[in-house]
Amino acid sequence: MARKVILTGDRPTGKLHIGHYVGSLKNRVELQNSGEYDTYIMIADMQALTDNARDPEKIRNSLLQVAMDYLAVGIDPEKSTILVQSQIPALSELTEHYSNLVTVSRLERNPTVKSEIRQKEFGKSVPVGFFTYPISQAADITAFKADTVPVGDDQEPMLEQTREIVRSFNSIYKQDILVEPQGYFPPKGMGRIPGLDGNAKMSKSLGNAIYISDDADTVKQKIMSMYTDPNHIHIEDPGQVEGNVVFTYLDIFDEDKKKVQELKDQYSHGGLGDVKIKLYLNEVLQGVLEPIRQRRSVYEQDPAAVYDILKKGSEKANIVANQTLQEVRDAIGINYFN
Ligand code: TRP
Numbered sequence: 276m277a278r279k280v281i282l283t284g285d286r287p288t289g290k291l292h293i294g295h296y297v298g299s300l301k302n303r304v305e306l307q308n309s310g311e312y313d314t315y316i317m318i319a320d321m322q323a324l325t326d327n328a329r330d331p332e333k334i335r336n337s338l339l340q341v342a343m344d345y346l347a348v349g350i351d352p353e354k355s356t357i358l359v360q361s362q363i364p365a366l367s368e369l370t371e372h373y374s375n376l377v378t379v380s381r382l383e384r385n386p387t388v389k390s391e392i393r394q395k396e397f398g399k400s401v402p403v404g405f406f407t408y409p410i411s412q413a414a415d416i417t418a419f420k421a422d423t424v425p426v427g428d429d430q431e432p433m434l435e436q437t438r439e440i441v442r443s444f445n446s447i448y449k450q451d452i453l454v455e456p457q458g459y460f461p462p463k464g465m466g467r468i469p470g471l472d473g474n475a476k477m478s479k480s481l482g483n484a485i486y487i488s489d490d491a492d493t494v495k496q497k498i499m500s501m502y503t504d505p506n507h508i509h510i511e512d513p514g515q516v517e518g519n520v521v522f523t524y525l526d527i528f529d530e531d532k533k534k535v536q537e538l539k540d541q542y543s544h545g546g547l548g549d550v551k552i553k554l555y556l557n558e559v560l561q562g563v564l565e566p567i568r569q570r571r572s573v574y575e576q577d578p579a580a581v582y583d584i585l586k587k588g589s590e591k592a593n594i595v596a597n598q599t600l601q602e603v604r605d606a607i608g609i610n611y612f613n
Contacts, residue, residue, distance in 0.1 A: 281306060282421035282456075284317030284360070287337035288327065291344040292484035293564075294468045294477035297527055298427050302461055304349040306425060314355040315419050315592060318342060318585070321360045321367075322412065325405040326395060342581050344487045347571035352584045358592035359585050360415065365596040369414035370407075372603060376443040377410055377436070385409055387432045413437040417453045418596040425459040427467075434458045448606040452599070468527060473502035473520050488571060491561055498557045503549045510548040521552050529559045 283303060285291065291300065307314045318341055323334045338359065345357060360366060382388070388409060392401055404411075412433045416424055417440070424434060434456055441453040469475055470483025477484045485497050503521055507514035516522050516539045525535045538555070541547040574581050604610050 279312045279423055280419055280421045280454075281312045281314040281423045281425060281459075282317065282416050282419045283315075283425045284319045284415065285341055286319050286323040287334055287341045288323050289333075289337050289479045290340045290486045290488050292477055292479070292486045293560075294470075294484065295344075296348060296487060297468050298461060299425060300345070300348045300350070302425050302459070303355075306423075306459070307350065307355045310354075312423065313419075315421065316345065316350060316355050316357050317360050317415055317592075318358070319360045319412075319415065322408050324361075325402060325408050325411075326397075328402065328404075338585075339578060339581060340488070342585055343571055343574045346574050346581065346584070347487060347567045349567075349570075352588065356591050357585060357588040359589050362586075362589040363418070363592055363596050365593070365600040366411065366414045366418055368600055369418055369596075369603060370411045372607065373410050373413055373440050373444070374407065376440055376447070377407075381436075381439075382406055382409065385432045385436065387429050409433050409436040410440070413440045416456050417441060418599045419592070420454040420599065421456050422454050423459050424456045428458075428460050431458055431460075444603075444606075450602075450606040452602045452606055469520055469523055471497055471501050471520065473518065485560075487564070487567060489564075490568070491565070494560060494564060495557050498553050498560065499550075501553060501556075503552075507542075507549065511545045513545040514542045514547070514549075516543050521549070521556050524556055525552075525559065528556075528563055 281303075283299070285295070303314070303316065306312055318338055320334050320338055323337070324331065327334055342357065346352070350357065388406065392405075397405075409432070413436055416434075416437050424430070426434075438455045441455045444453050445451055467475065468477055470477040470481055471485070472481070472483045474481055474483055485494055489497070498521075501520050501524075503519050504515040506512070519542075522535070522539060522542075525538070529535050538547065538552060542552065601610075
């Protein structure tokens with residue numbers, strides 16, 4: 276049986292935060308270490324440029340930051356191929372071939388793209404490249420014949436679009452070249468971590484994130500500013516656990532579930548102060564982030580080594596993607612000279 280293949284990636288538009296860590300990075304490291312997959316992890320700078328064409332410097336800087344975040348959380352270049360999307364020309368040609376199989380109205384129905392268009396306030400000025408990025412993402416996935424795509428659930432529409440393209444392609448050109456991917460989603464409730472302010476989403480633009488690269492003092496300061504229960508004024512007052520970000524984080528990061536339950540009980544009866552639970556969360560989270568920070572600092576001192584990892588990964592990825600492109604050209608019949 277052929278080996279299973281993973282392809283996943285991120286847009287380099289900033290440093291990664293602990294929401295990325297619990298929502299996907301942690302998962303990827305586990306999959307990588309299972310040894311059951313060929314794993315490709317893509318820094319999707321082309322996709323990032325679809326709505327940042329006027330600020331390429333941001334993408335360029337973020338590329339290195341994201342690569343260091345990957346290496347820091349334990350993505351291992353010996354086990355996973357880390358590649359840079361813009362350095363794989365075959366992806367652009369695949370995108371062009373697939374564009375002919377997708378209608379404008381189909382793209383207009385993509386719920387994730389729709390909500391991004393609203394959120395980014397494009398109005399009538401949606402860049403064509405942004406509008407069509409689901410097609411380019413189908414190229415990313417199929418170029419490596421990935422069957423498994425570990426992502427957050429907002430990416431399901433991209434996977435559905437990819438499967439449709441694969442089915443169209445394979446049926447029109449009567450070949451079984453492309454592979455239909457399945458999403459691999461984090462267990463329900465584990466994928467999302469709220470922002471420091473209690474907003475359901477942690478994001479750079481909302482300014483409510485803890486970054487993987489934040490130093491210990493910054494993390495502590497952010498935890499001390501966290502949203503708890505606005506009605507919990509005196510220590511002896513009963514406090515609300517649901518929707519209290521400190522407890523949500525403890526549920527995610529603290530292995531000691533019994534201790535968390537005790538704290539919750541005490542908090543909801545009254546007699547446990549916010550400062551105390553925040554200091555406890557700080558201890559727990561620093562324990563998770565400290566080894567990551569240490570690994571990151573080694574790479575921060577040697578960006579050339581990081582670029583070298585990306586270069587080698589991209590070289591390897593080019594071989595695979597070029598092979599798929601050749602098969603696609605052959606299937607369409609645009610191989611006149613061989
Ligand atoms: N769209 C993804 C995101 O915004 C990034 C991405 C680009 C991706 N290409 C991919 C994810 C291929 C999985 C597979 O996070």
